[in-house]
Amino acid sequence: MLVLPALLVILFTQAYPFVYSLVLSFRQWTLSESDVPLGFTFGNYKQAITNMNFWYSCRVSILFMFKTIIIELILGFFIAYLFIGSSRAIKVARTVVLIPMAIAPVVSGNMWRILFDTKSGIINLMLQAVGIPGPNWLGDPTWAVNAIVIASIWQYVSFSFLIYTAYMTSIPNTLVEAAQIDGATRWGIIKHIYIPMTMQATLLILIFRIVDAFFIFDQVYTLTSGGPGTATQVISLYIYNEGLTYFHIGYSAACSWVVMIFVFIICGFILKLKDKVADSYN
Amino acid sequence: MGKKVSVYSVVRIILICLVVACVVVPLCILFFESVKPDTELYNNPRILPSKFNWKNYQAIFSNAANLSYLKNSLIVTIVSTFVTVILGSMAAYGLSRLRFGKMVVLITGIIVLVRFYPKIVIVLPYFILMRHLHLLDTLFALIITHTSIYLPLTVLLMTTFYQEVPKEIEEASRIDGASVYATFFKIVMPITISGMAATAILTALSSWNEFLLASSLSSMRAKTIPIAIASFVTDKGMDWGGMAAFSMVAVIPMIIVVFCTQKLLIRGLTAGAVKG
Numbered sequence: 237m238l239v240l241p242a243l244l245v246i247l248f249t250q251a252y253p254f255v256y257s258l259v260l261s262f263r264q265w266t267l268s269e270s271d272v273p274l275g276f277t278f279g280n281y282k283q284a285i286t287n288m289n290f291w292y293s294c295r296v297s298i299l300f301m302f303k304t305i306i307i308e309l310i311l312g313f314f315i316a317y318l319f320i321g322s323s324r325a326i327k328v329a330r331t332v333v334l335i336p337m338a339i340a341p342v343v344s345g346n347m348w349r350i351l352f353d354t355k356s357g358i359i360n361l362m363l364q365a366v367g368i369p370g371p372n373w374l375g376d377p378t379w380a381v382n383a384i385v386i387a388s389i390w391q392y393v394s395f396s397f398l399i400y401t402a403y404m405t406s407i408p409n410t411l412v413e414a415a416q417i418d419g420a421t422r423w424g425i426i427k428h429i430y431i432p433m434t435m436q437a438t439l440l441i442l443i444f445r446i447v448d449a450f451f452i453f454d455q456v457y458t459l460t461s462g463g464p465g466t467a468t469q470v471i472s473l474y475i476y477n478e479g480l481t482y483f484h485i486g487y488s489a490a491c492s493w494v495v496m497i498f499v500f501i502i503c504g505f506i507l508k509l510k511d512k513v514a515d516s517y518n
Numbered sequence: 519m520g521k522k523v524s525v526y527s528v529v530r531i532i533l534i535c536l537v538v539a540c541v542v543v544p545l546c547i548l549f550f551e552s553v554k555p556d557t558e559l560y561n562n563p564r565i566l567p568s569k570f571n572w573k574n575y576q577a578i579f580s581n582a583a584n585l586s587y588l589k590n591s592l593i594v595t596i597v598s599t600f601v602t603v604i605l606g607s608m609a610a611y612g613l614s615r616l617r618f619g620k621m622v623v624l625i626t627g628i629i630v631l632v633r634f635y636p637k638i639v640i641v642l643p644y645f646i647l648m649r650h651l652h653l654l655d656t657l658f659a660l661i662i663t664h665t666s667i668y669l670p671l672t673v674l675l676m677t678t679f680y681q682e683v684p685k686e687i688e689e690a691s692r693i694d695g696a697s698v699y700a701t702f703f704k705i706v707m708p709i710t711i712s713g714m715a716a717t718a719i720l721t722a723l724s725s726w727n728e729f730l731l732a733s734s735l736s737s738m739r740a741k742t743i744p745i746a747i748a749s750f751v752t753d754k755g756m757d758w759g760g761m762a763a764f765s766m767v768a769v770i771p772m773i774i775v776v777f778c779t780q781k782l783l784i785r786g787l788t789a790g791a792v793k794g
Binding site: 241243248257315318326331332333334335340341343346350447451454457472480488500503 | 526530533534537538540541542543544545547548551605608609612625628629632634635636637638639640641642643644645646647662663665666667669670723726727729730734743744747748750758761762765768769772773775776777780783784787788
């Protein structure tokens with residue numbers, strides 16, 4: 237009985253739009269031409285698969301996802317390693333590192349826009365100070381992608397940091413001490429104890445971050461709005477524009493289903509891997 | 519050995535400071551941007567403002583439209599957090615005590631799926647649904663959507679907290695003649711109040727910062743703070759100072775929340791990820 241209210245809310249407010257979106261993806265419907273959906277069609281899917289812009293946006297998202305997640309994993313791991321300990325200063329520092337997670341992605345997008353400003357942004361000023369001419373961050377197609385990668389790492393590295401910290405604190409101290417007595421180097425301990433013992437954390441972070449990074453929207457919206465040109469038009473932005481700017485309702489829904497299934501397949505694969513890793517420890 | 523450790527500890531302190539600086543400096547710059555006099559804003563390679571100018575903040579708090587965005591955000595955040603946590607914890611309690619194994623697996627499966635699919639998929643259906651119901655641009659629409667997207671996470675989180683409650687306490691209460699509801703509200707809820715708080719904080723943070731759904735469902739009256747901030751750059755030209763000031767207004771409460779509730783927050787985030 238206690239489950240019922242929440243389940244009803246979830247069913248009505250989540251399952252309904254979810255299923256409705258699937259229905260829409262098989263409908264011929266452009267809101268500017270007709271107020272009600274027209275006939276049944278597979279055309280939307282066909283159009284999605286043959287549309288170059290769609291694939292282009294997928295490519296942008298995939299590249300972005302790879303860059304961000306790899307750097308986040310490495311950074312998160314080493315920051316967590318640095319922050320092992322329980323002194324007061326470390327605890328305060330840990331909290332500070334969590335701040336970006338609590339900041340609206342829209343805000344951080346705008347903030348990085350200020351920082352990346354070609355002439356007066358602090359990043360180019362700093363580069364200038366060490367003698368490197370700063371790139372035109374948001375105006376150049378290649379650098380604009382790097383700009384959203386950096387902004388997004390700044391915002392979400394605290395997530396991998398947090399998960400790694402949780403797993404690292406559960407590594408028994410005796411194990412590390414024993415290795416030290418055996419004369420293992422710091423790097424050796426990281427390589428043979430910390431990395432394998434946090435494998436589950438790595439996979440966990442991967443699952444969460446793949447979904448979130450692939451469908452990044454807020455930050456890109458404020459930082460570059462997809463520009464210059466379409467250099468940073470990630471898939472969410474593409475679907476959003478198709479649906480809510482051009483009102484190609486059916487087509488937009490079909491696109492979102494294609495990418496969602498794609499991402500779920502990747503995640504399913506990682507989940508399998510995670511079970512395997514979990515089994516090997518039990 | 520002793521010498522080697524001390525080299526590392528020096529490097530470590532430097533690196534920690536560097537990491538902390540990477541987080542703090544951008545935020546400081548955002549703050550400086552919000553208090554710079556107008557003449558220093560554009561194409562001016564000056565980081566620190568020459569004098570503090572609170573004009574932008576005055577503009578926010580004296581403008582009725584801006585105040586209404588703040589009010590909208592507060593209402594949406596508070597109401598949807600409240601509803602989410604109450605419904606979510608009831609459901610989680612039920613799930614963690616149900617005896618039909620398969621049902622639980624099925625329901626949990628649905629909830630996990632709902633937690634993970636990308637929100638972009640449901641933006642459009644919500645838009646059309648709310649259009650049919652004539653709820654576009656109302657706070658009610660935002661509350662409904664926020665409640666429903668954060669409910670699954672709440673259920674998952676609370677389930678992990680309920681599993682830590684010893685069953686003996688409940689059984690004692692049931693033997694004394696209390697109903698399931700009385701047991702839940704009078705015995706179990708007080709024990710798990712910190713878990714509920716952790717969940718509530720997470721939900722409130724996400725709802726306060728949510729942009730995608732809010733931006734598609736609101737155009738004028740129901741704008742929340744993130745929408746207002748985003749529109750500073752797109753609609754009104756580039757009002758950097760005003761945008762930065764508004765951003766600070768959105769960010770500062772969240773920073774305070776993080777510092778005051780860090781233990782709960784870490785607990786919630788970790789439990790959410792490890793379980794989910």
